[in-house]
Amino acid sequence: MSDHRIVVVGGGFGGLQLVNGLKGTGAKITLVDRRNHHLFQPLLYQVATTILSTSEIAWPIRHLYSNRPDVTTLLGEVTGVDTAAKQVTLRSGLTLSYDTLVLATGATHAYFGRDEWAPVAPGLKTLEDATTIRRRVLLAFERAETEIDPVTRDALLTFAIVGAGPTGVELAGIIAELARKTLPREFRNIDTRKAKVVLIEAGPRVLSSFAEELSAYAQQALEKLGVEVHLGEFVTDCTAAGVKVGEKFIASKTIVWAAGVQASPAAKWLNSPADRAGRAIVEKDLSAPGLPKVFVIGDTASVVQNNGKPVPGIAPAAKQQGAYVAKVIRARLQAKPAPGPFRYWHQGSLATIGKSAAIIDFGKIKLKGWIAWWIWGIAHIYFLIGTRSRFAVAWSWLWIYLSGQHSARLITQKETMREEN
Amino acid sequence: MSDHRIVVVGGGFGGLQLVNGLKGTGAKITLVDRRNHHLFQPLLYQVATTILSTSEIAWPIRHLYSNRPDVTTLLGEVTGVDTAAKQVTLRSGLTLSYDTLVLATGATHAYFGRDEWAPVAPGLKTLEDATTIRRRVLLAFERAETEIDPVTRDALLTFAIVGAGPTGVELAGIIAELARKTLPREFRNIDTRKAKVVLIEAGPRVLSSFAEELSAYAQQALEKLGVEVHLGEFVTDCTAAGVKVGEKFIASKTIVWAAGVQASPAAKWLNSPADRAGRAIVEKDLSAPGLPKVFVIGDTASVVQNNGKPVPGIAPAAKQQGAYVAKVIRARLQAKPAPGPFRYWHQGSLATIGKSAAIIDFGKIKLKGWIAWWIWGIAHIYFLIGTRSRFAVAWSWLWIYLSGQHSARLITQKETMREEN
Numbered sequence: 001m002s003d004h005r006i007v008v009v010g011g012g013f014g015g016l017q018l019v020n021g022l023k024g025t026g027a028k029i030t031l032v033d034r035r036n037h038h039l040f041q042p043l044l045y046q047v048a049t050t051i052l053s054t055s056e057i058a059w060p061i062r063h064l065y066s067n068r069p070d071v072t073t074l075l076g077e078v079t080g081v082d083t084a085a086k087q088v089t090l091r092s093g094l095t096l097s098y099d100t101l102v103l104a105t106g107a108t109h110a111y112f113g114r115d116e117w118a119p120v121a122p123g124l125k126t127l128e129d130a131t132t133i134r135r136r137v138l139l140a141f142e143r144a145e146t147e148i149d150p151v152t153r154d155a156l157l158t159f160a161i162v163g164a165g166p167t168g169v170e171l172a173g174i175i176a177e178l179a180r181k182t183l184p185r186e187f188r189n190i191d192t193r194k195a196k197v198v199l200i201e202a203g204p205r206v207l208s209s210f211a212e213e214l215s216a217y218a219q220q221a222l223e224k225l226g227v228e229v230h231l232g233e234f235v236t237d238c239t240a241a242g243v244k245v246g247e248k249f250i251a252s253k254t255i256v257w258a259a260g261v262q263a264s265p266a267a268k269w270l271n272s273p274a275d276r277a278g279r280a281i282v283e284k285d286l287s288a289p290g291l292p293k294v295f296v297i298g299d300t301a302s303v304v305q306n307n308g309k310p311v312p313g314i315a316p317a318a319k320q321q322g323a324y325v326a327k328v329i330r331a332r333l334q335a336k337p338a339p340g341p342f343r344y345w346h347q348g349s350l351a352t353i354g355k356s357a358a359i360i361d362f363g364k365i366k367l368k369g370w371i372a373w374w375i376w377g378i379a380h381i382y383f384l385i386g387t388r389s390r391f392a393v394a395w396s397w398l399w400i401y402l403s404g405q406h407s408a409r410l411i412t413q414k415e416t417m418r419e420e421n
Numbered sequence: 422m423s424d425h426r427i428v429v430v431g432g433g434f435g436g437l438q439l440v441n442g443l444k445g446t447g448a449k450i451t452l453v454d455r456r457n458h459h460l461f462q463p464l465l466y467q468v469a470t471t472i473l474s475t476s477e478i479a480w481p482i483r484h485l486y487s488n489r490p491d492v493t494t495l496l497g498e499v500t501g502v503d504t505a506a507k508q509v510t511l512r513s514g515l516t517l518s519y520d521t522l523v524l525a526t527g528a529t530h531a532y533f534g535r536d537e538w539a540p541v542a543p544g545l546k547t548l549e550d551a552t553t554i555r556r557r558v559l560l561a562f563e564r565a566e567t568e569i570d571p572v573t574r575d576a577l578l579t580f581a582i583v584g585a586g587p588t589g590v591e592l593a594g595i596i597a598e599l600a601r602k603t604l605p606r607e608f609r610n611i612d613t614r615k616a617k618v619v620l621i622e623a624g625p626r627v628l629s630s631f632a633e634e635l636s637a638y639a640q641q642a643l644e645k646l647g648v649e650v651h652l653g654e655f656v657t658d659c660t661a662a663g664v665k666v667g668e669k670f671i672a673s674k675t676i677v678w679a680a681g682v683q684a685s686p687a688a689k690w691l692n693s694p695a696d697r698a699g700r701a702i703v704e705k706d707l708s709a710p711g712l713p714k715v716f717v718i719g720d721t722a723s724v725v726q727n728n729g730k731p732v733p734g735i736a737p738a739a740k741q742q743g744a745y746v747a748k749v750i751r752a753r754l755q756a757k758p759a760p761g762p763f764r765y766w767h768q769g770s771l772a773t774i775g776k777s778a779a780i781i782d783f784g785k786i787k788l789k790g791w792i793a794w795w796i797w798g799i800a801h802i803y804f805l806i807g808t809r810s811r812f813a814v815a816w817s818w819l820w821i822y823l824s825g826q827h828s829a830r831l832i833t834q835k836e837t838m839r840e841e842n
Contacts, residue, residue, distance in 0.1 A: 037832070054474065054475070056474070062607040072610075073607070073609075075560075075564075076567065127831065128833055138457060145495065145496075146515055185487040186483040186484055186487040188493040188494075388820045388826075392817075395812060395813065405809075409457070409458075409476075409481040410548065411458070411496075412548050412549055
């Protein structure tokens with residue numbers, strides 16, 4: 001075993017793919033994450049919308065590497081990097097020395113400088129975000145059921161989603177289905193089918209990373225589910241009473257933020273140049289400028305494709321970067337020539353709208369409708385980690401498909417009416 | 422449909438059995454609970470110990486009655502009862518008028534007047550309690566992994582459980598197994614097998630509701646798993662540093678409270694006589710003294726069996742009481758003679774110790790070991806609500822049985838190191 005120390009910060013798609021790719025190199029790898037679990041983020045919106053349960057899409061990171069004695073997993077929050085001393089500092093005060101460092105710390109949602117909107121318009125990046133949104137959506141229906149004032153009741157039954165990227169579209173579709181198909185028979189005083197789901201997008205179309213015809217199809221599918229789609233409109237305020245769109249005010253007690261991305265502070269830690277979203281601008285081999293032993297990958301790296309377009313902030317891109325940097329490090333450790341510059345291969349884009357519509361954009365091939373939905377489902381089950389989760393998620397989906405009933409409809413955490421203990 | 426209004430407070434085992442038993446009476450039933458879900462409490466310790474996930478043992482109450490137009494479900498916390506005006510008051514200010522009232526509000530854990538212990542020694546009654554304990558147990562191992570001071574590390578690796586009833590025994594058994602079987606290969610700096618699980622009981626034996634021979638077997642099974650059993654010892658203090666047992670101090674960063682039960686304030690709401698644990702003393706038909714149209718059932722009622730012993734605070738007893746009161750109410754509505762006084766039929770007691778030991782006390786028949794464990798498992802799957810959960814729990818257990826790996830090992834909620842948003 002060599003004594004080359006590799007510190008990897010972040011156990012997301014990029015970080016895991018990197019650690020997987022370093023198997024057998026003999027380097028001593030330390031994987032640090034501030035959460036104890038890897039999260040399958042593409043399905044997080046399904047936790048927020050009562051379809052899946054938290055443990056179906058998250059796995060303890062240290063369990064994934066129980067068979068890799070070369071990998072040490074640490075739960076800790078990185079607060080800075082000393083590139084001169086080659087050390088990473090954790091909030092606990094612990095420092096980790098590295099020979100090679102890989103920052104794969106991801107991104108979070110951003111409020112365009114209006115962070116005061118965060119409490120009333122939660123975003124969707126962590127399991128807690130998902131259970132927060134789930135709680136708020138379910139509580140809105142519960143409160144509407146006992147609300148006597150019709151104006152308040154309407155505001156409780158209005159769900160505003162800001163941002164029509166995949167997350168916003170998927171949330172809007174399922175909340176609409178929940179209101180129209182799952183819940184109606186369970187309430188006695190309100191008609192949940194009258195709930196309004198409003199999707200607000202500043203750009204000219206939904207799912208702008210897809211081909212225009214697929215965007216149009218997605219919008220139709222949303223509208224068929226009863227979603228009100230507002231395009232080309234900017235959110236100017238979010239409060240507990242509702243959302244202001246341009247000069248219009250939409251009374252809504254439940255706002256979900258699915259717009260805006262802010263990279264983690266990796267670039268700041270390195271004193272490296274960053275793009276507008278805070279992503280570190282990296283060299284062609286994904287190393288930081290002037291720091292050949294420090295790599296930045298995934299959503300916190302700003303990488304440009306040959307066609308001049310930026311590499312998108314999606315799971316397959318992060319995985320490709322993790323696999324690539326593993327190759328670069330392996331070549332160095334074995335004193336072999338370095339691989340050529342990183343090249344992103346776009347495998348395609350997928351998104352779902354509710355229970356049986358989806359769109360897939362493979363570039364030349366474009367699919368929509370139920371075929372796309374099945375491909376989407378099978379692909380996602382395939383990419384889940386571990387046999388157990390695949391069975392569990394497949395079972396949950398099959399159950400919903402057959403019974404129409406969502407299973408994970410629990411209101412938990414602090415905003416409930418439980419006695420605090 | 423008659424216009425007899427029945428208000429049922431509490432959607433636990435007693436409340437649900439009552440509502441089920443009232444099917445077809447035509448009465449207008451309102452079921453109020455401060456949580457949106459019914460909880461299968463006998464398996465709650467498995468959520469606390471990373472075996473099951475929250476949605477596998479909890480179901481939205483209103484979903485259970487979607488096919489019963491006579492049942493209205495309300496999420497709300499009852500704060501009092503006006504027996505003269507026949508009204509129930511909710512915290513929201515809402516009042517519900519009743520012709521018949523059934524209080525099935527259960528019990529919570531009690532600290533024998535030492536409520537200041539609650540923050541350091543959480544009990545196990547709600548889903549949040551379970552995820553709190555899960556988080557603390559998992560975080561203790563995580564922190565021990567990076568702890569340099571050996572004294573602190575030992576305190577982090579010492580788990581103190583107060584109370585050796587079924588919950589305490591089940592928690593101790595699984596935490597010991599987690600440390601000895603599930604986790605060892607995943608940590609690099611600590612040997613999780615050296616973790617100490619201490620079970621502290623004031624009485625002379627563990628599981629005192631079982632026959633002595635079964636208690637003895639359970640204690641042996643615990644000790645085989647490495648649990649340190651302290652009998653006849655009283656906890657005199659709980660702090661963030663550990664637990665004081667008599668004059669001894671056990672340094673422990675993770676304390677779980679599984680002792681002491683305190684009834685909900687149902688007796689207070691009614692101004693009714695109560696026993697020492699606060700349970701309302703009821704008539705032979707489970708009505709409150711002097712209030713023939715108000716019934717109290719389940720853990721919040723104090724009922725004495727013919728043999729002079731109290732009816733135990735367990736799920737089957739609550740269910741029997743719910744079914745009985747449904748019969749009483751049905752007879753009244755149909756102007757038929759009332760059934761005889763309530764009689765509790767003890768079907769037996771079950772408890773598990775870790776992955777393949779259990780004890781069953783049917784009175785004459787006593788079982789232990791793996792046969793008991795299988796009966797225990799099948800019985801619990803049978804009593805779960807809904808096909809989906811039965812499959813999901815069976816699958817989770819089968820997976821753990823085959824792979825030895827617990828699936829629900831997520832650290833969530835506020836004490837984690839996530840950035841607050």
